[in-house]
Amino acid sequence: MSKITLGAFPYLYPMPTVIVGALVEGKPNFITVSYCGIVQHVPPLVSITLIDRHHTNQGIKETGCFSINIPNTRMLKITDYLGINSGDNIDKSKLFDVFYGALKQAPMITETPLNLECRLVKTVDMGSNCEIYFGEIVESYSEKKYLKNGHPYIKKLDPILFSINSNNYFKVGRKLGPAWKIGLRYIPK
Amino acid sequence: MSKITLGAFPYLYPMPTVIVGALVEGKPNFITVSYCGIVQHVPPLVSITLIDRHHTNQGIKETGCFSINIPNTRMLKITDYLGINSGDNIDKSKLFDVFYGALKQAPMITETPLNLECRLVKTVDMGSNCEIYFGEIVESYSEKKYLKNGHPYIKKLDPILFSINSNNYFKVGRKLGPAWKIGLRYIPK
Numbered sequence: 517m518s519k520i521t522l523g524a525f526p527y528l529y530p531m532p533t534v535i536v537g538a539l540v541e542g543k544p545n546f547i548t549v550s551y552c553g554i555v556q557h558v559p560p561l562v563s564i565t566l567i568d569r570h571h572t573n574q575g576i577k578e579t580g581c582f583s584i585n586i587p588n589t590r591m592l593k594i595t596d597y598l599g600i601n602s603g604d605n606i607d608k609s610k611l612f613d614v615f616y617g618a619l620k621q622a623p624m625i626t627e628t629p630l631n632l633e634c635r636l637v638k639t640v641d642m643g644s645n646c647e648i649y650f651g652e653i654v655e656s657y658s659e660k661k662y663l664k665n666g667h668p669y670i671k672k673l674d675p676i677l678f679s680i681n682s683n684n685y686f687k688v689g690r691k692l693g694p695a696w697k698i699g700l701r702y703i704p705k
Numbered sequence: 706m707s708k709i710t711l712g713a714f715p716y717l718y719p720m721p722t723v724i725v726g727a728l729v730e731g732k733p734n735f736i737t738v739s740y741c742g743i744v745q746h747v748p749p750l751v752s753i754t755l756i757d758r759h760h761t762n763q764g765i766k767e768t769g770c771f772s773i774n775i776p777n778t779r780m781l782k783i784t785d786y787l788g789i790n791s792g793d794n795i796d797k798s799k800l801f802d803v804f805y806g807a808l809k810q811a812p813m814i815t816e817t818p819l820n821l822e823c824r825l826v827k828t829v830d831m832g833s834n835c836e837i838y839f840g841e842i843v844e845s846y847s848e849k850k851y852l853k854n855g856h857p858y859i860k861k862l863d864p865i866l867f868s869i870n871s872n873n874y875f876k877v878g879r880k881l882g883p884a885w886k887i888g889l890r891y892i893p894k
Contacts, residue, residue, distance in 0.1 A: 518848050518849070519804065519815065519820070519846045519847065519848060520846070520847065520848065520849065521806075521844055521845070521846055522844075522845045522846065522847055522852075522855075522856070522857070523844070523845065524748065524749055524841075524842050524843055524844060524845065525749055525842065525845055525856070526743040526745075526746060526749040526750075526751070526842065527775075527819060527821060527842070527845050527856075527857055528721055528723075528741065528742070528743050528751060528773075528775075528821075529721065529775055529819070529857065529859050529862050529864045530719060530721060530859060530864060530866060530877060531721070531742070531743065532717055532718065532719060532720070534717075550743075551742065551743045551744060551745075551746070552717065552742060553717070553720070553740065553741060553742015553743070553744070553752060554715040554717050554720065554739075554740045554742070554754070554869075555740060555742070555752055555754050555829075555831075555835075555837050556715075556740075556754060556831055556833055556835045556837065557715060557740070557754075557756075557833070557835060558833060559713065559833070560713055560714055560715040561715075561831060562715070562717065563742060563744055563752060565743070565744050565745055565746075567746075584717075586716075586717075586718055589881055592881055592882060592887060593887055593888055593890055593891040594888070594891050595888070596882075596884060596885065596886070596887045596888025596891070597888035597889075597891035597893075598888070599884070599885065599888065600885055600888045600889065601888075606893075610894075611893060611894075615708065617710075626708065630716060630718070631708070632716060632717075637831070638829070638831070640744075640827075640829070640839075642744075642745055642750060642826070642827070642839070644745055644746070644747060644748070645747075646744075646745045646746060648744050648745065650829075650831070652713075653713050653714065653715065653716070654713055655710055655711075655712070655713060656710070656711045656712065656713065656714055656716050657708045657709070657710055657711065658708065658709065658711055659707045659708055659709065660707070660709065663711075664871060665871070666711075667711070667714070667716075667870035667871060668711070668716055668718065668870070669868075669871055670718050670719060670866075670868040670871065670873075670875060671875075673718050675718045675719060676881065677719060677859075677866070677877060677878075678884065679858075679859040680743075681856035681857070682853060682854070682856060682858055682859065683883060683884040683885060684859075684880055684881070684882065684883055684884060685880070685881040685882055685883075685884060685887070686859060686860075686877050686878060686879065686880055686881060687877075687878035687879050687880075687881055688719060688866060688875050688876075688877070688878050689866075689875060689876035689877050689878030689879075690875065690876050690878075691873055691874070691875055691876075692778055692781055692865065692873070692874040692875060692876055693781060693785075693873065693874055694872060694873055694874075695785060695788070695867065695872040695873060695874060696785065696788065696789055696872065697785070698781060698782055698785045698874070699782055699783070699784070699785025699786035699787070699788065699789045699790075700786075700789065701782055702782040702783050702785070702786035704786075704795075704800060705799075705800075
C-alpha cells in the first residue's frame with residue numbers, strides 16, 4: 517500500500533462557499549464561510565462554524581437568527597473580500613441589496629441566487645476558539661431562473677467550491693450521473 | 706425583487722460525497738453520505754449525519770470511531786451502490802481493500818484517494834430520526850500522486866459533488882482563483 521500519513525487536518529473536498537448574514541447592533545453584516553454543512557434532513561438543519569472573535573457572532577447571539585447566502589461565481593471577488601475584511605473595521609451593510617423574511621432579523625442578499633433563512637436552535641462549544649451554530653432552515657428564497665422542476669439547480673446556481681489548504685476556489689464541472697440510480701449498474705465482484 | 710419562497714429544505718450547494726466506514730460486529734461496513742461538513746479547525750472536527758436506522762450507526766457507537774473516505778469520480782458507481790444498499794442486507798466488507806490506522810477500529814478504503822480517521826467525540830440528537838456525529842480527525846491518509854505542496858489537491862483527488870433535490874453527481878470544474886487574495890481586487894462601490 518502506498519498510503520502516507522498527512523497529519524490531522526480538516527481535509528474535506530469540496531467545501532461550499534457561503535456568505536453568512538446577521539444583524540449586528542442593528543446593521544447587516546456578512547462573512548464568508550466554508551465550514552458549513554447540512555446536519556439534519558427534517559426539519560432541515562445547517563451548521564456553520566465561526567471563530568469566536570468574529571463580528572458576526574455577536575449578531576447571531578443577539579437576534580437568534582442568521583442567513584446563509586449562496587453566491588455564484590460572478591460574485592467571486594466580493595465573496596472573497598467579505599472573508600478578508602472584518603465587520604469590526606469596515607461597514608458591510610451597504611455592499612448588497614438586503615431583504616428580510618419571516619424571521620424579520622436575518623439579513624439576506626438579493627444578489628445571491630439562493631438564500632436560506634435560519635433560526636438558531638443550538639450552539640455547540642467544543643472548547644476551541646470556534647463556535648458551532650446549528651440553524652433550522654425556516655425558509656429558502658431564490659428566483660425562477662435558478663430552478664429546475666421547482667428546486668434550485670446547481671448548474672444554474674453556479675456556486676463557488678472551496679478547496680482547503682491549497683486555498684483556491686473552483687467551479688462546478690460536468691454532470692456525472694443520477695444519485696440512487698447509477699449505482700444500480702454496479703456489479704459486485 | 707423577483708425572489709420567491711421555496712419552503713424549508715436543506716438546500717446547500719454543493720455537498721461532498723463521502724463514504725463513511727465503521728466496524729459493525731467486527732466487520733467493515735460502508736455507507737455513502739452527503740450530510741458531512743467540517744465544524745472545527747483545530748483540533749479538526751467533522752460532522753456526519755446518519756438516519757438512526759442505518760447499520761453503520763451501531764458500529765460507530767460500539768467502537769467510538771469511524772472513517773471518512775473520499776472517493777473519486779472513477780468510483781462513482783460503487784459509491785452510489787453503497788448508498789442504495791444497506792449493510793443489513795448485503796455484506797460490504799469485501800468490496801474494498803481495507804486498512805486500519807492509529808485507532809485500530811476505523812476501517813478505511815485503500816482505493817479512495819483520501820481517508821480521514823475519526824474518533825467519535827460527540828453525538829448530537831436533535832429529536833429527529835437522524836443522529837449527528839462529531840468526529841475528531843486524528844489522522845489522514847493519501848498517496849503522493851494526489852498531493853501538491855504536501856497537501857491533497859482537489860483536481861488530483863477528483864472528488865464527487867452531490868447536488869441535492871435534483872439528486873445528481875457532478876465533477877469539480879475549473880479553478881477560479883486564490884482564496885484570501887482574489888478579494889483584494891474588489892473595489893467597494
